[in-house]
Each structure stands twice: as C-alpha cells, then as structure tokens.
Amino acid sequence: MSFAPTPFNAQQAQALAKKTFEIEAAAVLGLASRVGEEFSQAVALMLACRGRVVVMGMGKSGHIGRKIAATLASTGTPAMFVHPAEASHGDLGMIKAIDLVLAISNSGESQELTVILPVLSRQGVPMVAITGGAQSTLAQHARVTLNCSVAQEACPLNLAPTASTTAQLAMGDALAVALLDARGFKEEDFARSHPGGALGRKLLTHVSDVMRSGDDVPQVQPDTPFTELMREMSAKGLGASAVVDAGQRVLGIFTDGDLRRLIEKGVDLRSTRAGEVMHAGPQTVRADSLAVEAVALMEQHRITSVLVVDAEGVLCGALNTNDLMRAKVI
Template sequence: MEKHSTLAQPDTLASAHRTFATEIAALQALDARLDDSFEQAVAMMLACQGRVVVTGIGKSGHIAKKIAATLASTGTPAFFMHGAEAIHGDLGMLTRQDIVLALSYSGAAHELLTVLSVVRRLGARLIALTGHAQSELARNADLHLDAHVAQEACPLNLAPTASTTAALVLGDALAVACLEARGFSREDFARSHPGGALGRRLLTRVRDVMRQGEALPIVHLDTPVADALVEMSTKGMGMTIVIDDNKQPAGIFTDGDLRRLIARHGDIRPLTVATGMTPGPKTIAPDALAVEAATVMDAGRLNQMLVVDDTGLLLGALHMHDLLAAKVI
C-alpha cells in the first residue's frame, strides 16, 4: 500500500517572499548606516601599492573569493587567500605593501585572527568586514566595515543568508567605487576580459582578422573574366580585387557582378573584369575595430571589404565570415 508523506508542505512562494524581504531589509539597513569608514576603505585601496588580499573561511570565504574576482576585473589588483590555507603557508604571498580585506561575520574566526597577527608583524594593513563591531577582529583592524544584519533569512537564524548578501553587496560597492575613482573604462574592462564577448568586440582590430598576402584574390584591370573566375574560386572570398597599374585597388569583381555581366552580354569570354567590376569599393583602415567593419558591412549589405592604409595602398581584405569566425558579431 502506497504511503503518503505526513510532512506539512510549505508555501514555497511565501517562503521565497520572506527571504527576499529579509535580505532587502538587511541591505536597506546597511545602506542607511554607510559612513566615512567606507570612504576610508576606498581611499586605502586606491592608495595601495600592492594588492588587495581578500580572505575568509566557510561561507564568508566564498563571498571573499567573489569580491576578490570583482576587484581584480574592475581595475583593483586583488586575489583571494583562503583563511585555512593562509595559516598553512599561503601567508607567504603577503607583502608589506598589501591590504588584507578579511571577512568574518562573527569577527572571531580563529584562522583570521591568526592572519591578523601575521599582518601586524608584517606591517601590512587590514580592513575587517564583520557583523560585530566589538569583535576581536574588528577592534584590532586598521578599519572596520560593519555588515551587521538584524536576522538571517534562514528561519532558524543560523545559515548565513542575509549576512552573506550584505557582505557581497558591500564588496561590490567597494569595487564599483574604486572603479569610478580610477576612471576605469569599457576598454580597460575589455583588456581584463580578452576571452569574453566584450573583450573581442573592443580589442579585435581589422588587421587581426583580415586576409592578406597570398590569401588575397587579386587580378589586373585587363584580366579576362575567365581567369578572374579561377582566382575567385581558388581564394574563396566570393570576389577578386581588381588593381590598376600602380597596384592600387580600382574595384572588386564579385559573384553578383558576374551574374549581371552574363545578363547583359551573354558570352563573357572576350570580356575583361574592368567591364563588369564594381568601382570604388568600400575600404577600412587596418587599425579600425573589427566590430566597426561589421557595422559598415551590415549597413551596406556587403560580404567583403578592402583594407587600405592612409595612402590607399592595399593591405588586405575582409569577408563577413572572417568576422563571424572571430566572434566579434
């Protein structure tokens, strides 16, 4: 006989709303009591000649790791040092020029108090982020950031929930304040994230993705159309560049130009590419952003574009497929 659970089923949406309300209230209270200690912490980080070393243990350690990553990616040199590993050798990573940002809601974590004593002997500075202003860690730090919460979202008031959210948001606020003070730009962010979509869009130049040298399909003005087709097929760009006697691009001859030439003349065997090429092709400089090239090509419904220097000298060519392969679009 099938047994049915006699456990009361909670109202999950009501539970979620309570968690949201508790954590929002904690953040509002944190926002209301922000004072000059926050400004001092930002000033210390900006003046730091070393790195900001963020440390913690347990749930605070997870938050510390994320804060270190956010600082590092937004212009403040930082790394995470696990509180337990710190007292088993990793304290050797610290220098006198560093600032330690130590997270412990109780302010009594044994590992971080040991870190505190070593930091003192080393002559580095320590910012404590705790929920208890009178804790040993808070009282002995160079600066204390108060992340106290009235209660956790956990109904037992035990599992770190609201307190870890408060610490995380306070860490984000530090990172963003430092970012703004440094004038950290989208380009700076891209340099820290070269593997991401933004990094590719803001760092990839036309010269990085253009085809050049032997990969370029090139014919002269008097090249027969039949020979031009061989060049087009060999190089696989759906066109060939047509150059004049000075080796300057006079135009391009594309698959579309070929179809139009056949429609007009029928027999194209006696014709040269000069008869049906597209003169004055669109060009772009090699140092332009690849995403700019993509914008121009998309707006003009172009599959190809030539790359020239400021004198008009041909340097290379782009195909829309090159931009897709480089993941700039």
C-alpha cells in the same frame, strides 16, 4: 545525519522564496544608509595599496571573499584570496607590508582569522574589515570597518548565512565599482583581462588579426579579361575580387552578387574586362581598425566582403563574414 521527512508543500516553498528575496533585498538596501566616511576611507586605502588586496574569510564568508577577490582583479585592482587557516600554516608569508588585507567575517570572531590578526598588525599590513560585529576583535584590529550587519538571516532558523553573505557580496561589489571608477578603468581595460570572452574579442581583435593577406587576397587589374577574373575569385574563395591599379591602389571590387546581377541582365560577359564590370569606389576598412568596426560597416551597407587598405588606399588584405565568424567576432 537524518531529518524527519515532511510532505512537500509547493505554496510554502514559494512563500519562503519570496520571503528570502524580501529579507536579502532589505539587507542590501540597509547598507546604503551606512555608506559614509568609512567607505571613502576604505576605497582610499585600497587605491593607495602598492601591492595586492588580500581577501580573507572563513566558511561562507570565504566563498564570498573568493568572488570579491576575482571581481577586484578583473576590474583593475590586483587582488588574491588567502584562506585564514592556511595562512596560519605558512601562507601568511604570501602577505607583505605593501599589501592590504580585506577581512570578511559576519561575527568578526572567526577563530582562524582572529589568531592571525596580531601578526598582520605587527607586520604593518593595513586592514579593512567587512563585518557585522562593530565591536568585534576583527573590527578592533582593522584600520577601517565597514558595517555589514543584518537584522535577520533569510534562513527560517535564522542560522544559515544568507542575508549576511548577500550583504557582504554587495559591499565587495560596491568597493570594486568605486575603485574601478577612481582608477579610470575603461572597457578596453576590462577586455584585456577577459581576452577569451565576447567583450575581449570585440575590443581586442583588429582587422589585421582576422583578414586574409598576401597571395590569399584575390586581385586583378582593370584590363584583366573576365574569364581570368572568375578564375581568381574561384581560386581564392572570398566571393569577391579587388580591382587595383599598377600601384596596388583599390579602384573597385567585383563580387558574386555583381555576377548574378549581370547574368540576370543578359550581359555578354565573355568580351568584358574587370574594369568594365567592377563596382567602383567600394567600401574599405583599415587594417588597424577593430574587427567590430568592419562588422558594423558590412551590416550598414549589406555586404559580405570588404577590402582592407592602408592610409594611402593600397590594398593589404580582405575579409568576409566567414572570417569574422571563425574569429567569433560575430
């Protein structure tokens, strides 16, 4: 296929871009005036679905459908995409009566989709349609029809699906947001379905997941000579050491910063003991706290290490900013 070449016109390109934005924005804004009982019915049907929301669409509507299915699934509504053409060749068996079909077609007459509509109806599968064809075959089979018609496509030829697919995507997002709210879906729920993302790490990673524990935690008792305190700090590489009593309860902490400040003051450290140089009553965090809470504590008090304790104040771990950076919490 060949096209007649035309000289590139930068101003024309910019004008078309602005026109595209205007047309597609108008298409999306036009949906707002149509939100009514049909939208509420669609949300209610999807909430009542005991199986999955099966999203279907051909061509560009299929691409939009895949994104809508992904958005639904990540916001608390189990969903999957099934290609209509593949459905006619066996994949229809993936759809059960407990499922709900969300069918997308601008015209409502996509052949690959309309051919399976009677089968879905006979199986008793409820259907919600997103279409610009209010009197189309798809609309006639659907229990609820969401009108996504647009006045014109952004394409200068008024042919390529542009404004229509933008409207479909916006309608899918509107459904997902309404369902998210109706389900009481929270940040924690979102994080559980996105454990590899930044939000997932922040809301799912606890101090116990990243802290040092056991022999990796530097600790001494108050009567420990200063030289042994320094050996413990050097061996464990935390940049600090806890000072604990016989019952492992935290009494204080000694850090690299404390050492630097004592040297600057000219203190003779050779005869001192840990209890004499420690910083008493240090900041601590619980093991079951979120790692981001430890980050906030460290930022607030401008410290780089923090001790981890249990409910009785007994030392059970420690961590520093390097530990949190390795866990990608910061």
